[in-house]
Amino acid sequence: MTDQPAPGLQELRAARRKGLGLLVWAFVFSVFVNLLMLTGPLYMLQVYDRVLTSRSVETLVALSILVTMLYALMGVLDYARGRVMARVGARFQTALDGRLFSATLRRSMNPHERAACTAVLRDLDALQNIFVSPVLMAIMDMPWTPIFIAAIFIFHPVLGWVSVVGGAIIIVLALLNQIVTTNRVRTAQIATQRAHAFAEQAHEASEVALSQGMRDSLQRRYKRLRNLALQQNVTANDWTGLFTSATKAFRLFLQSAILGLGAYLVLQGDMTAGSMIAGSILLGRALAPIEQAMGNWPVVQRARAGWRTLERFLAVVPHEPERTDLPRPEARLAVKGLTIVPPGTKKPTVRNVTFTLEPGQALGVIGKSGSGKSTLARALAGYWPIAAGEARLGGATLDQYGPTLGLHIGYLPQTVSLFAGTVAENIRRMSLEPDSQAVVAAAKKANAHEMIMQLENGYDTFLEGNENQLSGGQKQRIALARAIHGDPTLLILDEPNSMLDADGSQALNETVREFKAQDRAVIVMTHRPAAIAECDLLMVMDQGALVAFGPRDEVLSTVLASNPKSARRPQVVRPQKVSM
Ligand SMILES: Nc1ncnc2c1ncn2[C@@H]1O[C@H](COP(=O)(O)OP(=O)(O)OP(=O)(O)O)[C@@H](O)[C@H]1O
Ligand SMILES: [Mg+2]
Known part of the structure; x- marks a missing residue:
């Protein structure tokens, strides 16, 4: 056993200390409130033993005026300490709100822990509740x-x-x-x-x-x-x-x-x-x-249980270390022996993948359902941790970028999620600073501009999170604009045209071409041949392993040669070569 309290406990105590100054005031008010509590008994004592025996109305009136003033003072002090306590609770909550939100967000990448993460936020409410309930004053x-x-x-x-x-x-x-x-x-x-x-x-x-x-x-x-x-x-x-x-x-x-x-x-x-x-x-x-x-004991029990949960939670999700912001990287992605284990599981779903992507190149990743394409996309986008091997963008490993990785990598997940906010806010990644020019530019590149203009309030149409008024394809285009926003160096698109019409697909290919022309890089995970039309390189995945990698047409012909039955794919892809 060490004397040093566990990190979670330390953090909770630090948050509690934020309100300590105020708590002293609440205590001082309490002293006076309790002293004034003696007003009633003392009044009784005087009335019974002095007024009634002396039958003096003046004494009664004088005592009553005094008592009225004392009760008024007690009321004011009691109200004041209530106000102070509410603010102690607010300080405690403010000290932890942001930290807990970001910790639960990081943790919720593991689906088994998602419900617990929501519960943790409620635990903070329970703790804050104790400050506004009468129980702490009673104590x-x-x-x-x-x-x-x-x-x-x-x-x-x-x-x-x-x-x-x-x-x-x-x-x-x-x-x-x-x-x-x-x-x-x-x-x-x-x-x-x-x-x-x-x-x-x-x-x-x-x-x-x-x-x-x-x-x-x-x-x-x-x-x-x-x-x-x-x-x-x-x-x-x-x-x-x-x-x-x-x-x-x-x-x-x-x-x-x-x-x-x-x-x-x-x-x-x-x-x-x-x-x-x-x-x-x-x-x-x-x-x-x-x-x-x-x-009010249930409030105390709830708060105590909350305190213990938060203590454990904060201990397992420590503060992220401060990182030096790295400059915008070159679009060179070097992946070596990459193995990925989905959070909350033990079995790797991508094993020992090695490849390099140079600036100005686009890579298509194909493979059967469940072959590990999305797993690879998630890890390269910095969402899922890397279990073994490494991935370097512009020479630095992905985790060296910390949270700023998202500035350099645009990621379109296979399942699109939008937030409650306007279309523009969603495209600018929910940033609080408006930046209309970049939003419109990104939307245009994603072929979403015309579609957005058709919406009731254009870019300012409010979307109710995922359950919104948009069609699947419309959502996907807005998510694509969100991925492109901020001019990332590397674009990772997981099934980008699964819901796009022909125009959308073509616009997507134009965007890929533009990225290449600007010496940036693109990775497209796909089932759709149309999506690899602009890809110079092709990777074939099977059961989490890389089974083929190289120039697109070479890889396609090897795949075709080894598996002549799968003629479906090249049939559609070949004609698209023309558009290159
Ligand atoms: N969150 C997860 N937790 C655990 N295992 C997962 C998770 N997501 C995917 N897997 C497993 O990882 C393997 C690869 O899945 P992945 O989603 O990467 O395939 P995919 O190639 O993208 O398939 P699709 O073409 O259907 O999108 C599958 O066997 C799947 O069961
Ligand atoms: Mg997938």
Whole structure:
């Protein structure tokens, strides 16, 4: 064991420290609020023991005016500490928001971890929640419980001891509550999250769900998950409710018991009537924070679980090291012994691939479904990590570029995803700075300009993420424009014309030609022969391995010679040679 806390814990604590200055203020306000809490009991004491005995209306009026002012002051201070606490929570959240978002984004490349990543963001909300819930203030009030009880001792030791025993019983109830409900609340939360995740997935896939008659089965599965969650929530609530009600009833009983006992002591002449009432009120104040904390205990449990999850998460996704920004590279891609294992799996889906692409060249990658084309594209675009071997762009390995790699490589994934934002924002990669010229230029190159102008608001048409009003081909063209935006050195296109019409395909080839003319490079993964019309080189992949590589026509003729049955491909490709 080392003294140094784990990196995740360190980061969480650093975030918490951001609000420490404010927390001191909240504590100072708390001190005064609690001192002012004595207003009620002291007023009672004065009214019973002074006003009623002296029958002085002036004293009553003077006391009442004073008490009104003190209560007003207490109200203001209580409000102030509430405001301060909300800001402590906000600082904590601000300190972690960006870091967690980027960490979850990096992590969500592994499909198994995607749901957990969304949950991590909710955990931060749960932690922030604790600052705005009354529970933390109740905890700040707790140190006053013994002080209030000590004050009761001053009235009469017997009352003091009854309060101590009563308080102890309430604390035992609080501990039992914690022991009995922690796991139950957690299980209920997990079950609820599962049901939500299922519903989300069903909504996303509503096209299939509704057209394939899956509504009934999905509904039944959802209900099953919901019922399970509900059952667990009800059990958890039952237990929390049991302890909360027991505590409340016991506290009220205790207050009356103190009153009864006080009355007896008054009758014995051991105490004044004012002390009897004041003692009862003081006890109420002393126990209120414990009761309040218990009533809000699920918030604490949720936050504690959140804290632990965040601690683990931040530890496994450390900060990215600072990198020196590299200049724009030359379009020379040297790939050596490249092996790629999809995140979350163990088996490589691309093995030992070696090739070089020079500036001004375009490479076509063909191969059967599942042969590893997209895997290669993802790794070369810097999305999936490289398990073995290396890929160098302009002499530097891909990870030496860090997040700036995207400036140099334009990537069109096989499955297009657009973000909630305007067409222009999507093309400029969601950058907050408008740059109309570059957006239009990219759209023109992607043959998307005319199509975009046809949309209701042109470039400013708002797209609702993936579920938008565009057709598959339109989406693909916008995604192509996004890949081209910013003039990347290397363009990686995964099945770029799978949804393009003849015009679109031709425009794509023009773009490839333009890239080549500007000494940049292009890689096209494809099934469609039309897409390799501009390719100088051709790579054939099979089961994750490179089986042929070289000048396009040579490779095509070898493939054709070794597999005469696959005449389909060259038949279409050959005539396109003419357009070169
Ligand atoms: N996210 C993933 N996790 C694990 N394995 C994956 C993942 N994506 C793809 N694979 C596997 O990797 C292999 C290669 O898939 P890849 O998508 O690279 O093929 P492809 O050549 O692009 O196929 P297609 O022509 O159908 O697009 C397949 O066997 C597939 O099962
Ligand atoms: Mg693919």
